[in-house]
Amino acid sequence: MLDPIARVRRFNRAVTSEVGALDTSFLGRGRPLGAARVLNAVGHGRNDVAELRDYLALDSGLMSRLLRGLEEEGLVITRPHPDDARRRIAKLTAAGRREFDAYETLSNAQAQSMLGRSSRREELLAAMDMVAAALGRDRIGIDEVDPRSEPARYCLTEYYAELSRRFARGFDVKLSRDPDALDMLAPRGAFFIALSDGLPLGCVGLKGSGLEIAEIKRLWVAPAARGLGLGRRLMDAAETAARHLSITTLRLDTNSALGEAQQLYRKTGWTEIDRFNDDPYPDLFFEKVL
Known part of the structure; x- marks a missing residue:
């Protein structure tokens, strides 16, 4: 029987390599995965910075650095929450919306490519669903x-x-x-x-x-x-x-x-x-x- 730990680690390596988790230019857009994920989450309506940080499981320092980098690129603006000045909200600029759309197109194409490599599409999707549910429990x-x-x-x-x-x-x-x-x-x-x-x-x-x-x-x-x-x-x-x-x-x-x-x-x-x-x-x- 193959070692379960070795199988998990093989899976982790396959996923990080396939999605480009270690690339300095995720999907060729000039920024790493961390910044791209923040942009994606904001684009999908996660605007409260504290909730965004929890959703992405990031510490405050890294969250601030990633947001600051996106602000410097002119992709995101942050401002105090209208109901609570202690909180901040983040929104995409027009340029940020265009970059978000570009990532969506590339990510969809990447997903389609993954599915296209297997003749057992539904089994692959079922396995992905099970992993995603377990890890995101x-x-x-x-x-x-x-x-x-x-x-x-x-x-x-x-x-x-x-x-x-x-x-x-x-x-x-x-x-x-x-x-x-x-x-x-x-x-x-x-x-x-x-x-x-x-x-x-x-x-x-x-x-x-x-x-x-x-x-x-x-x-x-x-x-x-x-x-x-x-x-x-x-x-x-x-x-x-x-x-x-x-x-x-x-x-x-x-x-x-x-x-x-x-x-x-x-x-x-x-x-x-x-x-x-x-x-x-x-x-x-x-x-x-x-």
């Missing part, structure tokens, strides 16, 4: 969103596709008790997604009716992000939202084919109860008193 956020939004619809589509693969007789959302989107919006309920650098990795819905009993619906975590505790974090977010809406009892249904879901529910205080709906797909029913 502490930066995965849980956001409340409209269940009709594009990221939410993506998660639900993936969830339905997985049920179709795993259920012995498939899954057709038209035959299930699909919750109305309005029941998963305040003040009745809520919908949450897990986001890794802007890409959705999971979801859960809180379906309310304005009464003290509500349901948990559509808990899903992307295969690449399983084992990272996201299911529990999503459930915690839904339970917290339920308490804020004065909901005292939660219910959910699931299918015995989803063993990992059952395990999560049993470990986090859910109790199995009798059937409470006529949905044809679930065969297990749970309740939790908050």
Whole structure:
């Protein structure tokens, strides 16, 4: 068996070499990767300097030097935050926006080139997703969103596709008790997604009716992000939202084919109860008193 540590280090060398992490002119634009990443993050709307520093995991001194260099190039301007003079915000100048666009074009071409070298594109992407999720675990956020939004619809589509693969007789959302989107919006309920650098990795819905009993619906975590505790974090977010809406009892249904879901529910205080709906797909029913 090959040494696991050696395999990790080989992977690290391959990635740093491929992306040009050590180049003094990243993607041929005349500045190293650190400065390019700051420019990229600002261009993507990360304007608060303190939050930008945390996102990039940089110390204050290096963050200041990188920003100063970009300011001297005329690519970025920094100024006090309008609501708090102790904080600073950074924005791209017109020249900075052009440089950001140039990096975007080159980075997209680089990514396309990487994918083009493998005949197993989807497997390669799945491996990349798993590595990115694992390494970025502490930066995965849980956001409340409209269940009709594009990221939410993506998660639900993936969830339905997985049920179709795993259920012995498939899954057709038209035959299930699909919750109305309005029941998963305040003040009745809520919908949450897990986001890794802007890409959705999971979801859960809180379906309310304005009464003290509500349901948990559509808990899903992307295969690449399983084992990272996201299911529990999503459930915690839904339970917290339920308490804020004065909901005292939660219910959910699931299918015995989803063993990992059952395990999560049993470990986090859910109790199995009798059937409470006529949905044809679930065969297990749970309740939790908050």
